[in-house]
Amino acid sequence: MSRADRPASALAPTLASRPPSIDRMAGWPALRPLIARAGRTLVVDALRAWAEARRGHPDVVDEAACARWCEARLAGVVMPSQRRIFNLTGTVLHTNLGRAVLAEEAIQAAVDAMRSPTTLEYDLADGTRGERDEHVAPWLRRLTGAESAVAVNNNAAAVMLVLATLAAGREVIVSRGELIEIGGAFRIPDIMARAGCRLVEVGTTNRTHLKDYAEAIGPDTAAVMKVHPSNYAVTGFTKSVPAAELVPLARERGLPVIEDLGSGTLADLETWGLPHEPTAREAIAAGIDVVTFSGDKLLGGPQAGLVVGRKELIERIGRNPMKRALRLDKVRLAALEATLRLYADPDRLAERLPTIRTLARPASEIHGLAERLLPPLARQLGAALQVTIEPARGQIGSGALPVDLLPSFALAIRGKSLDRLAAAFRRLPVPVIGRIAGGALLLDLRTLEDEGAFLSQLSRLDGLAE
Template identity: 80%
Template sequence: MASWPTVAPLIARAGRALVVEALRAWVDERRGTPEVASEAACVQWCVTRLDLFLKPSQRRVFNLTGTVLHTNLGRAVLAEEAIAAAVEAMRSPTTLEYDLEGGARGERDDHIAPWLCRLTGAEAATAVNNNAAAVLLVLSELAAGREVIVSRGELIEIGGAFRIPDIMARAGCRLVEVGTTNRTHLKDYAAVIGPDTAAIMKVHPSNYAIQGFTKAVAAAELVPLAREKGVVLIEDLGSGTLADLETWGLPREPTAREAIAAGVDVVTFSGDKLLGGPQAGLLVGRKPLIQRIARNPMKRALRLDKVRLAALEATLRLYADPGRLAERLPTIRSLARPAAEICAVAERLLPAVQAALGHDATASVAEVRGQIGSGALPVDLLPSFAIAIKAKRLDRIADRFRRLPIPVIGRISDGTLYFDLRTLDDEPAFAAQLDKLHVVAG
């Protein structure tokens, strides 16, 4: 069978080993059946099997969930400049750890540290593979075997049941809780500082909010206390941003520059959320502390590769021209997109969507409110517009949209399937595939 002429194109495409495996599977499936199968039937069976096997498991999708920075869908979409830099780094050897001027070994942090220092005002900077790793590394180096003070209102849990108390335990620290869930005062911190205290840690609650009768101590208020007592002040900004989001009418979020200006010793934040870059954990702060952190043996296990460093450097470079961020950075562009523009897109697409649905469902344009991110300002909602679909079997409709060449991911709420168009970045591609919907009547 492997010598059939019709098998040759399969071998050219998938390789002999996979084709032989498919042919053997076909023989095993048909063993004992009386009918005689044709060569064409065998080849078609193998084509179907190989198509399924060779299809990439990670595929492009349309994120129309209403959550711009969707963790399950990869968070930030990279800028074209970052994509180009990453591709160039993949294509050839680079100066990842090589100093061209001196002809000697270099340091990979040198590609991003100058930009991070410039953009935050910090003395030094380094990076690891995500913000959870950044927090782990800071605590492991600066507070292992000693106490770290955290407000009870900041003992957060992020995705995957990853909790601040757990990461402290892994770092070898002893957590000292102060205050209550809703109110913590400066005197609460001062009362527990002792000879075994290594650090005070502020954790920005970027994935929840406590409202009502509340009190929190700002990092700027903790700086004098930390200096007086000789302990390190660490602030985990979580999502993190290098720009003033209020410039685009978005909810306020503390910036790394503000934390450094306030006197925080070490600041950590993410690269792939509000910053709009690749997955990374960024650390900025006082030079002696950052140098200690960078020398920690754990840093090697958590470091970034050349591809992500190239993409990160290109992303940071965009922040040198803040006036064009909304034009060049997809995250800011999506967040700042005017609701009226989104509504116009919805109205243009509605007839095509309804035609593809036929009589099995009804579609309309609906005013909705979306999220910035499930782990980035989740309670601050963005006014937007969506195509709203109603049908007897919404699960079937949603399944059909997920089976399109470029799967379309929406959300079902209150008996309606919503496709929030804030993040639709390729309207022609979305519209072009609607004729393949073939919705089955519910």
């Protein structure tokens, strides 16, 4: 019997198992919203996978089912891989979570720079090419007292650029107690090797004297370097040489002194009751010739490496061909300039700069927040999980003041399967990142400012925390 002679009932299963064309499926009304969000190309790829997966099934032409399937398939593709989160770890400047949160002024400046061409390297006064560092150099000179300044993409780059410019092929003297290693395997000896200079270690791990530096200086010495031990502290029987003693020795021998402040800060943190951290202005006032520090840590701006110091040395650093490979783009320069501008108004700095505001947040205010959040969180999690308010000790983070802890309060959740509970919080629309310690999942509230957004998604924990 030919196909034409078969009854319609015999043909139905064959027709049902044959999907419509991809072009026809892409025109289904149920798929229009997804195409508007993800684009036709990605949706067509998902449709081909749907048609293959459902071949032979009667629901192959079900528009609604197809749209749901494609939506789920593309959810992970169209979602940004870098997402907003609530950092409730207790570490304010968390390297893995992006370090400093930018001020609104910096965010707006960055957005404005992205939207249109800018005067990145253009001098409006005479219509000639300009210098991009001049967008931030005047502010850095004003805030640190330095003669000149340049900016690169991070502090590791700043240190390497300075060493490659001032000491390539020669020796740099560093105390053994300052041979730091920070996250990502940044080690001073390795950076020196990559910069083409030779490390000369002096003193011991816990004690270095001025005479150790003096005895190490020779005809091949290019510089003396101090490195702030940002992420550790040596205590007990210790001795280090302050700049006030080291600078005169270096001057006498005709050598520059370089200091890497690491996290770095432009403000005296003691103003807000925080422990003292050396400032760039203090280093310059002490006579340090070249100072490097970060932009995205205690300074509270975007990722950057800042170099300030004597004009003649900074100009040499700026002329190094490596500088071009490490320079900042217009977006980060705009955000950095806006951040630095906030420091010109110190009376409102804690109000406008999130890093300072969060670090200076009173423990009493954090406790009040915890009291408001505990009842709705406890109701949502149910009787199987116990929620209490507990004192917490947080960290500044990113290598700043490693032994100084910040008094805070946390919502402590106790019960079974804390790892599963932590994973449930991470699956929320705005993931919540806490830490497990002492048999509890701790949500340290020092950095939580968007209370409403946190509360609004608690209902999504239904079925996740069980």
